[in-house]
Amino acid sequence: MKNSQNLLKNSPLKVTPQRLEILQTIQKNGHISIDDLYAHIKEKFPSISLATVYKNIHTLKDEGILLEIHPQDAKSHFEIKKEPHGHFICKKCGKIYDFEIKTSCNPNLSEISEIDESEVYLYGVCKECQ
Amino acid sequence: MKNSQNLLKNSPLKVTPQRLEILQTIQKNGHISIDDLYAHIKEKFPSISLATVYKNIHTLKDEGILLEIHPQDAKSHFEIKKEPHGHFICKKCGKIYDFEIKTSCNPNLSEISEIDESEVYLYGVCKECQ
């Protein structure tokens, strides 16, 4: 797991305590929504502005440091970008689980166009909730 | 292609001109955002309220008649629900294309939990935009 400091140092972005806290909180939680992120960060930075969180999330996303996840019935969640993988989303607790996608599973789409990116979501009820 | 009237008749929902127009517009366009939908419908129903469109879209989705599509960098689009399939989304023009997903491509996830639903998105530039 890369440390937050380096993620920023390898980008044109400045290293600020707010950004470090944002990244560390995301790393600790895996997948997190803006609201939960904000709530967590407020504990350490009571004066941080929600707008700052929004701005940074988008800046970090633009830099390719974060990845946005779009659950069907919840607000976007964010994670530190790593190897491409799929997401299993529990319909009960909303928790998001990673899973590996076998490369052999790539649908043959050459007849449509070249593919840059992909997102795979599966929905169901996780073991904890069953 | 099922006609809009029957889609409604096979549900507890009442058949109204606004709903028919919403469904027909979606069928004509394949995948459409609320805003575009509203713009189209306004031509035939100048007095329709945006709230009515929102309300119906959600009602129809709850009835399983519509399906919501979540593109990375655009607002949700909606389509008439049919066989499960994947979506290729053009990063340039935003157009959404359907594609077939081979059943052999299902990732083995029995170790995580049972799967109810899935969403697959691919991103790139479509042929028209190349």
Added chain:
DNA sequence: AATGTCAAGGATAAAAATTATTATTTAATG
């Protein structure tokens, strides 16, 4: 056809979510 009932529509307000603005502070650089 006329009537009754309940769902649906329109208009609008309210709420929720996101983005823009601006003055102040801070990180990075030499």
Added chain:
DNA sequence: CATTAAATAATAATTTTTATCCTTGACATT
């Protein structure tokens, strides 16, 4: 340290979505 560009906080503004309330319309039953 001083300089400069970028980031933050606070706030306002905008955008998006939902709730409310009253009216209208669909549709089943007479």
